[in-house]
Amino acid sequence: MTQVLCVAGARPNFMKIAPVMAALAEAGIAAQLLHTGQHYDAAMSDSFFADLGIPRPDHHLEVGSGSHAVQTAEVMKRFEPVLESVQPQAVLVVGDVNSTIACALVAAKRGVRVIHVEAGLRSYDRSMPEEINRVLTDQISDLLFTTERSALANLQREGIDPARVEFVGNVMIDTLYRNLEHAxxxxxxxxxxxxxxxxxxxxxxxxxxxxxxxxxxxxxxxxxxxxxxxxxxxxxxxxxxxxxxxxxxxxxxxxxxxxxxxxxxxxxxxxxxxxxxxxxxxxxxxxxxxxxxxxxxxxxxxxxxxxxxxxxxxxxxxxxxxxxxxxxxxxGGKAGRIPEYWDGRAAMRIAYKLKDWLPMPKGVHALSDTRIV
Structure with a gap:
């Protein structure tokens, strides 16, 4: 039985989904990977999968280019039969591209739980298509994983129950640390x-x-x-x-x-x-x-x-x-510092939360008190 169907579609997704897939496997969570094909340059897409050690997708929708409306609609149309066939306990989406909102919408409408990795980020600029995708995906997600603590306040302002939100850190940084020596x-x-x-x-x-x-x-x-x-x-x-x-x-x-x-x-x-x-x-x-x-x-x-x-x-x-x-x-510019939980372990925090959360009935949002630090 597939517990989690993970979705990636465009270049920004690949760096986020790589550590999540690895962590789910390490935690013993059965997962499948779906590539929507929103990133339609096959050679570049393949190079990212090879560079990041992402397993070959179990499903490829081959959506290709198009306007935002056309691309989103095409992902939804092609994703629904896959979701019906796989019947996962949850669909996991990352980031803010068209594939993210499209697959989240289909899952939510079919009563399948939605997990959003990188939730709560806001530019407050609705002229950015990504901002629309973020806001809507967060509203229909059952479990929201955030990269920084300030994201919780953004979500609460939009009426989202804090019980659905968990601060885990940044999976993009997991990928960076894992690959830095291979740069x-x-x-x-x-x-x-x-x-x-x-x-x-x-x-x-x-x-x-x-x-x-x-x-x-x-x-x-x-x-x-x-x-x-x-x-x-x-x-x-x-x-x-x-x-x-x-x-x-x-x-x-x-x-x-x-x-x-x-x-x-x-x-x-x-x-x-x-x-x-x-x-x-x-x-x-x-x-x-x-x-x-x-x-x-x-x-x-x-x-x-x-x-x-x-x-x-x-x-x-x-x-x-x-x-x-x-x-x-x-x-020399701003020195800065590494933010909290940008430590290369965000994906493992996600995986261990999901081990506790997936068996719960839909609508129950309470998370385990386990802390992976």
Whole structure:
């Protein structure tokens, strides 16, 4: 009997599901893995599964690309017969991508318990599709695992019973610690030795779909590159818009890479003097690595990286970016510290909670007092 059907669909999910699958196996919990195929680059998807030691999916929906509505609907349509066939005790979803809300909705409507890993994170920006996914997934989840203590207050403001919530730490950091010694040295990824460099990742629609915003960001990055070489793994969406807007010349002088695998990216971040990003997960990874991070967004759903970590919120504003960059050059940037329970054991805390919780009838949320520290 399958106790837990675990769902992954896009690149951010893979780093979160890897330690969870390993911990469930170690705890003796029967689990199956479903890949929705939301991340439709088969080669990159396969590389992440290989790098992270994720078992081959038991089910693959092969959904592919589409608008948010089309993709969410297609996941729901293809997921339902799998759920009916497997009949798990619970469905476990991670993060905030379309696959997360789609599979959670199907499970909840069919009376199957939903477990949400990385619950309670809020940017309070409803223009972000991920924020809608987070809020709705948390509302229909039976058990919510959080990465930071402040997430509980977010959930309580939305009327969620604290008995459904358990603070376990950050599974993304489990994956980082587990793979750090296997990270590909930056010199191998770059094919050259750079004494110091910055890493840039850029993919959010608010930054790359608007021509003036993208132009301003590329211009200020070009300025930074004259002082500190900038390495940019180029997201396909970003590359397409750069070409469409006629901005290709703005990449001159930057160290442009194709999309890289997890171990290559981990090595690039570990060895960097600075990371500039609009990614949520990279804000967490740089905090764990102790590398200064400038987040090119107006807000973040990961405030702990600002309050305790190495992250600084600068938005897509050239002057703020210049000022923060100058401060890093002058003083090295925020030192930060490792947040509570970002210790590589979050997935095991999840697994041991589930051993106590899964036999309970649906609707009973009381958790064991066992603490895995």
């Amino acid at each position: 590909v040295p930056s010199v191998r990824t770059l094919g050259a030795t750079l004494a110091q460099y910055a890493v840039l990742t850029l993919h959010r629609p608010s930054n790359v779909d608007d021509a003036p915003t993208l132009a301003a960001l590329l211009d200020v990055v070009g300025e930074i590159n004259r002082t500190l070489p900038v390495v940019m793994p180029l997201h396909p969406r970003t590359r397409g818009n750069i070409e469409r807007f006629g901005f290709t010349a703005k990449l001159d002088g930057l160290h442009i890479l194709p999309p890289v695998g997890y171990l290559e990216m981990l090595g690039l971040m570990r060895d960097a003097k600075l990371v500039l990003t609009d990614s949520g997960g990279i804000q967490e990874e740089t905090t764990a690595l102790g590398v200064p991070c400038l987040t090119l967004r107006e807000n973040t759903e990961r405030p702990i990286t600002l309050d305790e970590g190495t992250n600084t919120l600068v938005g897509p504003h050239p002057e703020a970016i210049r000022r923060a960059f100058a401060e890093i050059l002058a003083g």
